Amino acid sequence: MAVMLAYSVNYSWSQAATDLGQISPIVVVSVALLVAMVTDLLLPQRPRAAAAAAISLLGLVGAIAAALLLYRSGGQSAYSQFATGDHFAVYFHVLFALLGIMTILITHPYLAKRKLLQPEFYILLLAATDGMMVMGAATSLVSTFLGLELLSISLYVMAGYARRDTRSQEAGVKYLLIGGFASAFVLYGMALVYGATGSTVLARIAAASGSDSGNNLLILGVLLMGIGFAFKVSAAPFQMWTPDVYEGSPIPVTAFMSVGTKAAAFAMIIRVFQQGLPGLSQDWGAFLAFVAVASMVIGNLAAIVQQSLKRLLAYSGIAQAGYILVGVLGSNGAGQAAVLFYLFAYLFMNFGAFAILILMAGPLGDRDRFEDLDGLGYRHPVLAGIMTLFMFSLAGFPPTVGFIGKFFLFSAAVANGYTWLVVVAVLMSVVSVYYYFRVVVHMWTRPAVEGTRFHVPAGAILVIGAAGIMAILLGILPSVLFGFAQLGAAPVSAAGH
Amino acid sequence: MLTDIWLVPVVGGILVAFLPSHFGKWVAALTAALALGIAAYAAYAFDPTAHGYQFVEQVRWIPQLKADYYLGLDSVSVWLIVLNALIGLIAVLATPTLREMRTSRFLALLLVMEGGMAGVFLSVDLILFYFFWEAMLIPAYFLLWLWGEGPRPLFAALKFVLFTLAGSLLMLVGIIGEFVFTGSASFNLPDLAKHQAGPEIQFGLFFLFAVAFVVKVPVFPFHGWLRDAYLAAPTPMLLLFAGVMGKTGAYAMLRILIPLFHNPTWLWNWNGVLPVLAVLGIVWGALMALAQTDMKALVAYSSLSHMGFIVLGIFSFNALGQQGAVLQMVNHGLIVPALFLLVAWIQQRTGTRDRSALFGLAPRLPVLAGVFLVVTLAALGLPGLNSFVGEFMVLLGAWAFSPVLTAVACLGLVLAPVYMLRLFQGAMYAPPTGEDLAHGHEGHTGAAAAPPLLDLRAPELALLAPLVVLMFIIGLYPDLLTRLMSVATLGIALPWQ
Numbered sequence: 002m003a004v005m006l007a008y009s010v011n012y013s014w015s016q017a018a019t020d021l022g023q024i025s026p027i028v029v030v031s032v033a034l035l036v037a038m039v040t041d042l043l044l045p046q047r048p049r050a051a052a053a054a055a056i057s058l059l060g061l062v063g064a065i066a067a068a069l070l071l072y073r074s075g076g077q078s079a080y081s082q083f084a085t086g087d088h089f090a091v092y093f094h095v096l097f098a099l100l101g102i103m104t105i106l107i108t109h110p111y112l113a114k115r116k117l118l119q120p121e122f123y124i125l126l127l128a129a130t131d132g133m134m135v136m137g138a139a140t141s142l143v144s145t146f147l148g149l150e151l152l153s154i155s156l157y158v159m160a161g162y163a164r165r166d167t168r169s170q171e172a173g174v175k176y177l178l179i180g181g182f183a184s185a186f187v188l189y190g191m192a193l194v195y196g197a198t199g200s201t202v203l204a205r206i207a208a209a210s211g212s213d214s215g216n217n218l219l220i221l222g223v224l225l226m227g228i229g230f231a232f233k234v235s236a237a238p239f240q241m242w243t244p245d246v247y248e249g250s251p252i253p254v255t256a257f258m259s260v261g262t263k264a265a266a267f268a269m270i271i272r273v274f275q276q277g278l279p280g281l282s283q284d285w286g287a288f289l290a291f292v293a294v295a296s297m298v299i300g301n302l303a304a305i306v307q308q309s310l311k312r313l314l315a316y317s318g319i320a321q322a323g324y325i326l327v328g329v330l331g332s333n334g335a336g337q338a339a340v341l342f343y344l345f346a347y348l349f350m351n352f353g354a355f356a357i358l359i360l361m362a363g364p365l366g367d368r369d370r371f372e373d374l375d376g377l378g379y380r381h382p383v384l385a386g387i388m389t390l391f392m393f394s395l396a397g398f399p400p401t402v403g404f405i406g407k408f409f410l411f412s413a414a415v416a417n418g419y420t421w422l423v424v425v426a427v428l429m430s431v432v433s434v435y436y437y438f439r440v441v442v443h444m445w446t447r448p449a450v451e452g453t454r455f456h457v458p459a460g461a462i463l464v465i466g467a468a469g470i471m472a473i474l475l476g477i478l479p480s481v482l483f484g485f486a487q488l489g490a491a492p493v494s495a496a497g498h
Numbered sequence: 499m500l501t502d503i504w505l506v507p508v509v510g511g512i513l514v515a516f517l518p519s520h521f522g523k524w525v526a527a528l529t530a531a532l533a534l535g536i537a538a539y540a541a542y543a544f545d546p547t548a549h550g551y552q553f554v555e556q557v558r559w560i561p562q563l564k565a566d567y568y569l570g571l572d573s574v575s576v577w578l579i580v581l582n583a584l585i586g587l588i589a590v591l592a593t594p595t596l597r598e599m600r601t602s603r604f605l606a607l608l609l610v611m612e613g614g615m616a617g618v619f620l621s622v623d624l625i626l627f628y629f630f631w632e633a634m635l636i637p638a639y640f641l642l643w644l645w646g647e648g649p650r651p652l653f654a655a656l657k658f659v660l661f662t663l664a665g666s667l668l669m670l671v672g673i674i675g676e677f678v679f680t681g682s683a684s685f686n687l688p689d690l691a692k693h694q695a696g697p698e699i700q701f702g703l704f705f706l707f708a709v710a711f712v713v714k715v716p717v718f719p720f721h722g723w724l725r726d727a728y729l730a731a732p733t734p735m736l737l738l739f740a741g742v743m744g745k746t747g748a749y750a751m752l753r754i755l756i757p758l759f760h761n762p763t764w765l766w767n768w769n770g771v772l773p774v775l776a777v778l779g780i781v782w783g784a785l786m787a788l789a790q791t792d793m794k795a796l797v798a799y800s801s802l803s804h805m806g807f808i809v810l811g812i813f814s815f816n817a818l819g820q821q822g823a824v825l826q827m828v829n830h831g832l833i834v835p836a837l838f839l840l841v842a843w844i845q846q847r848t849g850t851r852d853r854s855a856l857f858g859l860a861p862r863l864p865v866l867a868g869v870f871l872v873v874t875l876a877a878l879g880l881p882g883l884n885s886f887v888g889e890f891m892v893l894l895g896a897w898a899f900s901p902v903l904t905a906v907a908c909l910g911l912v913l914a915p916v917y918m919l920r921l922f923q924g925a926m927y928a929p930p931t932g933e934d935l936a937h938g939h940e941g942h943t944g945a946a947a948a949p950p951l952l953d954l955r956a957p958e959l960a961l962l963a964p965l966v967v968l969m970f971i972i973g974l975y976p977d978l979l980t981r982l983m984s985v986a987t988l989g990i991a992l993p994w995q
Contacts, residue, residue, distance in 0.1 A: 412563070438639075438656065480560045
C-alpha cells in the first residue's frame with residue numbers, strides 16, 4: 002500500500018503526458034465519444050444522428066492517424082504497465098478503427114431505411130470500439146477486464162437496438178445474460194491468477210508463474226479465464242449464444258460484433274495467455290486445442306443445415322474461431338503473426354459479406370433467408386460477384402486472402418507440432434465449402450424476384466469495393482500486411498522466450 | 499515469357515467476360531491462339547540438351563514464408579503447356595455462339611481454367627503450385643454447374659469440387675509438413691528434393707500429397723466423381739477437363755511424389771501401392787467401359803483405364819516407363835478430346851448418345867466415320883498411331899518393375915479394342931439386329947432410308963485436324979518427344995539419373 006501511495010505522489014505531469022501519448026488512439030476515440038454525447042444534447046432533433054456519425058467518423062480517422070504516429074514513435078508501456086503502445090496494440094487500434102469506419106459508412110442508410118436513425122447508435126459504436134482498443138492495449142488483467150466490459154455493455158445495448166423488434170430485444174437480453182456470465186468466469190479466473198501470482202500485471206505474472214504447472218490455483222484460474230475467453234470468441238462448446246444473438250440483432254450490429262468481438266477477444270487471449278502465462282503454454286494449449294476442434298466440428302456441421310444467412314455466418318464464425326485458435330497454438334512468433342494477419346483478412350471478407358446483407362435489408366426488417374439471395378446475380382451482378390469472392394475467401398480458396406491467411410495459420414501450427422489439429426482443420430474446411438457454395442448457388446441460379454432491386458449508396462460502394470479489392474489483393478500480395486502482423490506479434494512473442 | 503503463358507488466358511478471360519457474345523468469341527479465340535503461340539514458341543526455343551529448368555522466372559513472393567514466384571519449363575512440362583494451349587484453343591473454337599452474355603462468360607471461365615492449368619505445369623514453387631492447383635477448381639466448378647448437361651449439374655459440380663478439395667487440402671498439410679519436417683530453405687522443388695525426411699515422415703507426407711493427385715487423375719478407387727462430372731460437363735469444357743486437367747495430377751506425381759519422397763516406407767511402401775491401384779484402374783475402367791451404353795460415359799471410363807497406364811509408367815521407376823508415361827499424357831490429351839468432340843457431334847446430329855440406339859451412320863456420315871475410325875484406332879493402341887508407342891514403353895518399363903502387374907495391365911490392352919471397336923462398329927456399320935429387322939417396316943426404316951444427316955463441315959474438321967495429324971506424327975515419329983525427354987532434365991534429381 003505504501004508503495005502505491007508513494008507512486009501516486011510521484012506521478013508527474015510529464016509522466017501523465019507520456020502515458021496518454023502511449024494510448025493516444027484510445028484517447029482520440031474517447032474524446033470523440035464525449036464530443037458526440039455533448040453535441041447530441043446541443044443540437045435539434047433532426048441533424049443529430051448525422052452529426053454523431055460525422056463526429057464518430059472523424060474520431061476513428063483521427064484514431065488511425067494517432068495509431069500511425071504511435072507506430073513511428075511509441076512502443077513503451079504506460080500507467081505502470083497497465084497499458085502499452087507497442088506494435089501489437091497499434092495493429093489492433095488500426096483494425097478496430099477501420100472496422101468502426103466501415104460500419105458507420107454502411108450503416109447510416111440502413112438505419113434511415115429502418116427508421117432507427119438515432120445518435121445513440123454511433124455513441125455506442127464508439128464506446129464499443131474504445132473497449133476493443135483498450136483490450137488490444139491492455140497489459141494487465143484489470144485494464145483487460147475494463148476493456149472487455151466497456152465493449153460488452155455497449156454491445157448488449159446495440160444488440161437490442163431495434164426496440165420494436167422482439168427478436169432484437171430477445172437478442173439483447175440473451176447476450177446480456179450469457180455475456181455477463183462469461184465475464185464472471187473471466188473475472189473469477191483473473192482473481193485466482195492474482196491470488197496465485199500476487200499481481201495483475203502481465204509481465205509480473207509471467208515472472209511469478211514461470212512454468213509452474215503444479216500450481217492448482219493458477220491452473221484453475223487459467224481454465225476459468227479460458228472458458229470466459231472462449232465465450233467471447235464464440236468458440237464451441239461455449240457458442241450457444243452466438244447464432245441467436247447474431248440472428249436477432251440488427252444486421253449492422255451483427256456485422257460489427259462478428260468481427261470486432263472476435264478480434265478483441267483474440268487480442269485478449271494472446272495478451273493474457275501468450276504474454277502473461279507463457280510458462281503454462283502446455284496447459285492452456287491443451288484447453289485451446291480442445292476448444293478449436295470442438296469449434297471447427299460443431300461450427301461447420303451446424304452451418305450446413307441453417308436457413309438464415311445470419312445464423313449461417315454465425316456458425317461459420319464459430320468455425321473460423323476454431324481455425325484462428327489453431328494459429329494461436331502455432332509456434333512462437335509465427336503463430337501470433339498468422340492470427341493478426343487472419344483477423345485483418347476476416348475483417349475484409351466477413352464484414353464484406355455482412356455489408357451486402359445489410360444492403361439487402363428492407364424497411365421492415367433484415368432479409369436474411371437464402372431465398373432473399375435468389376437472383377441477386379441478375380439484379381446486381383457486381384455485388385453478387387463480390388459476394389461470391391467473399392464466400393470463396395471464407396472457404397479458403399486461392400487467390401483470395403482467406404487461403405493465404407489459413408496457410409499462415411496452419412503452417413505455424415504444424416511447425417509447433419500440431420499437425421493432427423491442422424488435419425482436422427482442413428477436413429472441416431472441406432465441409433465448409435458446401436455451405437459457402439450454397440450461398441453462391443442461390444445468388445446465381447434462381448430467377449430474380451421482381452421488385453427486389455435495391456439502392457446501393459455511395460458509402461456501401463466504398464466499403465464493399467474496398468473489402469473486395471483487399472480480399473483479392475492481400476491474397477496475391479500478402480507480404481506487406483504480414484510484415485506488419487509480424488511487427489505486431491513481436492512484443493507478445495518475445496515475452497515467451 | 500512463362501508468365502505470359504498463364505497470364506494471357508487469364509487476362510483475356512477476364513476481358514472476354516464483359517464483351518458481347520460474338521465479339522467475345524473472337525477475342526477469346528485470339529487470346530487462346532496467342533497463348534498457343536507463346537507456348538509453341540517456348541517449346542521451339544526450348545533447349546533439349548540442357549539440364550534443369552529453362553526460361554526461369556524467379557522473384558521472392560512472400561518473403562516471410564520463403565515462397566517464391568518461381569516458374570520454369572522442363573522437358574516434361576514443355577509438352578503439357580503446348581497441349582494445354584492447343585486444347586484450350588480447340589475448346590474455345592468448339593464453343594457454339596449464342597446471342598447471350600452467357601457465351602462470353604463461358605469462354606471467360608474456360609480461358610481462366612486454361613491459365614490455371616498452365617500455372618500448375620509451370621510452377622516450381624510448391625505454394626505457387628498449390629495456388630494454381632486450387633484456383634483452377636473455381637472456373638471448373640462454375641463451368642460444370644452453370645453450363646452442365648443432364649439433370650443434376652449442380653450435384654456433379656459439387657461432388658467434383660468436394661472430392662478434389664478433400665484431396666488438395668490434405669496436400670496443403672503435406673506442403674506445410676514437407677517444409678517443416680525437412681528443414682528446407684524454401685518451397686522450391688529442387689530445394690525440397692535435396693532434403694529427404696525420414697522414411698516414417700515420408701510415408702505420412704506421401705499419403706497427404708498422393709490423395710490430392712489420385713483424386714485428380716483419377717486413380718482407382720478415387721474416381722467416384724468421374725462419371726457424374728464427365729457426363730455433366732459441356733463439351734468444350736470437357737475437352738480441357740478430360741484432356742488436360744487429369745494430366746495435372748499425373749504431372750504432379752512425376753514432379754512432386756517421385757523426387758520428394760525417395761523412400762516412403764513405414765508400414766508399407768507407398769511406391770508399391772500406387773502401381774497396383776493403377777493396374778486395378780486399368781482393368782476396372784476397361785470393364786466399366788464395356789458395360790456402358792452412353793458413349794460419353796464409355797469414353798469417360800476408357801479414360802480411367804488409360805490414365806492407369808500413365809500412373810503405372812510413372813511408378814515403374816525407370817526411364818522407359820516414365821518417358822512412356824509422359825508420352826501417354828500427351829497422347830491421351832490428344833485422343834480423349836477428339837473422342838468427346840466426335841461423340842458430341844454424333845449426339846448433335848442424331849439426338850442421342852446411346853450407343854445401342856445408333857447404327858449405320860457411316861454411309862450417311864462418311865467423313866465423320868473416317869475420322870472416328872482413326873481416333874478409335876489411336877485410342878485402342880494401333881501401331882503407327884500415337885498411343886501404341888506410349889503404352890508399349892509403359893509396359894516395357896513396368897515389366898522390369900513387376901511382370902505380374904504388367905501381365906494384368908495387358909488385360910486393359912486386350913479390352914480396349916473390344917469396347918472401342920464395339921462402339922465404332924455398332925454406331926457406324928452394324929446392320930439392324932434381328933429385332934430391328936423384324937420390326938423394320940413399322941419402326942425405323944433402316945439406315946438407307948433414314949433422313950440424310952449433315953456430315954462434318956469444314957470448320958469442325960479443322961478443329962479435329964490438328965489432333966489427328968499429331969496422332970499420326972507422334973505415332974510414326976515418337977522420337978520427336980522421347981528424344982527430348984531422354985535427357986530427363988528435371989532440375990531435380992530423378993531416380994534414373
